[in-house]
Amino acid sequence: MTDIITHPLAIDGKDPRNTRGDRISQDRYYSREWMQREWDHLWTKVWHIAGRVNQLPEPGDYIVHDFMHESVIIARQSDGSLKGFYNACGHRAQKLVRGNGSQDSWACPYHGWVWSTDGSLLDACDRDDFPQGDPVGKIRLIEVRVDTWGGFVWYTMDDEAPPLLKYLEPIPEIYRNFPFETQVRVRWVRVELGCNWKFSSDNFNESYHTRTAHPQVPPIIDQDHFTSRFEMYPMGHARIIQMGRPSLRDRVPEDQPHPFDDTLREWGIDPAKYATYEDKAMQGWLDLKEAKRKLGPERGYRHFEKLNDEDLTESPFGVVFPNIAFGAGAEGMSFFRWEPHRDDPEKCYFDLWDLAFPVEGQYRARLTETNVEMKEAEYDFRVYTGNDAVADLHDQVVFQDWALSPGQQAGWRSRGYQEPYLAAQETRVRRFHEVLNDYLDGKPPGW
Numbered sequence: 049m050t051d052i053i054t055h056p057l058a059i060d061g062k063d064p065r066n067t068r069g070d071r072i073s074q075d076r077y078y079s080r081e082w083m084q085r086e087w088d089h090l091w092t093k094v095w096h097i098a099g100r101v102n103q104l105p106e107p108g109d110y111i112v113h114d115f116m117h118e119s120v121i122i123a124r125q126s127d128g129s130l131k132g133f134y135n136a137c138g139h140r141a142q143k144l145v146r147g148n149g150s151q152d153s154w155a156c157p158y159h160g161w162v163w164s165t166d167g168s169l170l171d172a173c174d175r176d177d178f179p180q181g182d183p184v185g186k187i188r189l190i191e192v193r194v195d196t197w198g199g200f201v202w203y204t205m206d207d208e209a210p211p212l213l214k215y216l217e218p219i220p221e222i223y224r225n226f227p228f229e230t231q232v233r234v235r236w237v238r239v240e241l242g243c244n245w246k247f248s249s250d251n252f253n254e255s256y257h258t259r260t261a262h263p264q265v266p267p268i269i270d271q272d273h274f275t276s277r278f279e280m281y282p283m284g285h286a287r288i289i290q291m292g293r294p295s296l297r298d299r300v301p302e303d304q305p306h307p308f309d310d311t312l313r314e315w316g317i318d319p320a321k322y323a324t325y326e327d328k329a330m331q332g333w334l335d336l337k338e339a340k341r342k343l344g345p346e347r348g349y350r351h352f353e354k355l356n357d358e359d360l361t362e363s364p365f366g367v368v369f370p371n372i373a374f375g376a377g378a379e380g381m382s383f384f385r386w387e388p389h390r391d392d393p394e395k396c397y398f399d400l401w402d403l404a405f406p407v408e409g410q411y412r413a414r415l416t417e418t419n420v421e422m423k424e425a426e427y428d429f430r431v432y433t434g435n436d437a438v439a440d441l442h443d444q445v446v447f448q449d450w451a452l453s454p455g456q457q458a459g460w461r462s463r464g465y466q467e468p469y470l471a472a473q474e475t476r477v478r479r480f481h482e483v484l485n486d487y488l489d490g491k492p493p494g495w
């Protein structure tokens with residue numbers, strides 16, 4: 049048994065007294081003015097994820113992150129470091145590269161200027177034809193700040209932004225024993241949705257909807273608000289920690305197979321040994337911790353040795369303000385990220401990544417019925433227009449969230465919209481909007 053310590057920066061995310069009570073205005077979900085303000089004061093400040101570090105193993109490898117009308121290139125340098133640049137030629141701003149790749153230099157498709165992946169100009173046509181001087185040695189690509197954490201490549205467009213680890217505080221400290229940088233992205237899906245991006249920010253900042261929208265979850269993860277822990281942090285991030293055991297309120301009928309039985313069996317525990325439902329849920333959960341601690345390392349999960357009892361079985365769901373959610377399980381991570389559409393406030397992109405700790409065999413993300421091959425996935429883009437385009441993803445919990453998104457967007461446009469009447473367990477929703485308001489008012493936390 050190891051100690052579970054709530055991080056000292058955490059404040060109670062279930063107590064509305066920890067919010068100011070800002071109203072959640074309707075126009076933020078559809079107006080172009082809001083969208084512009086978000087670009088000016090939010091997206092140009094926060095740290096973004098461009099991709100995974102393991103996409104750039106060698107010097108010359110680069111990835112492109114298109115975000116709204118902006119595009120950024122991150123490139124591995126010959127000294128092993130990473131540099132990031134706006135994807136705009138230093139001559140007359142033509143988009144320099146269109147997708148990920150590996151090259152020693154980038155030749156602009158417009159007038160042929162050749163750029164080193166360190167941002168310096170190597171060559172140009174008619175170098176002697178510039179009365180103001182040879183551009184080589186003079187003009188550089190405009191840089192963005194780059195850093196890495198968790199196996200992700202991050203960048204910010206703001207020179208004044210706090211360093212990445214400060215920005216993410218206290219998440220890196222909480223997850224210091226998880227070797228996320230070793231994870232394999234076994235699923236890499238992006239879905240275009242017909243709703244404002246904040247649909248997902250609201251959605252992942254509460255678990256109140258799960259009992260209604262995701263009835264398959266409570267038998268595996270205890271969704272009860274009174275057994276969960278809610279945390280909010282000064283930089284705007286938040287977590288909910290739900291127990292990795294069946295909820296005692298949502299019982300699977302005794303004559304039906306219980307999904308928790310599979311989890312127990314997977315770790316060598318016979319579910320038949322428990323006399324009652326309560327016993328299986330509560331004692332089975334404790335036995336599961338013990339079994340994982342004992343068997344984990346020999347199954348390839350070496351990091352289990354450093355995890356505490358909470359890390360081993362619980363379901364912590366974190367939200368990195370403003371647009372990332374991650375469920376850091378002991379065996380792997382469900383990772384979600386959502387980004388605004390380039391010009392339509394009523395559309396957004398939703399990224400669904402599964403990140404697995406590399407062990408023998410296949411990866412079985414918690415809550416899904418399917419196994420995924422333990423190898424880096426190919427990028428897979430869909431447009432959601434009902435369920436058809438994503439029908440094969442029906443086993444994903446977020447499939448049910450996507451189905452709610454058009455109805456939510458419609459409600460935000462309705463004359464029937466009312467100020468949300470929030471439960472205590474939805475406190476993080478209001479908090480999200482308050483931090484957003486602070487950004488838009490030019491007062492982001494930590495700057």
Ligand code: FES
Pocket residue numbers: 137138139140141142156157158159160161
């Ligand atoms: S815009 Fe790139 S070379 Fe002219």
Ligand SMILES: [Fe+2]
Pocket residue numbers: 251257258261262445446448449
């Ligand atoms: Fe959901």
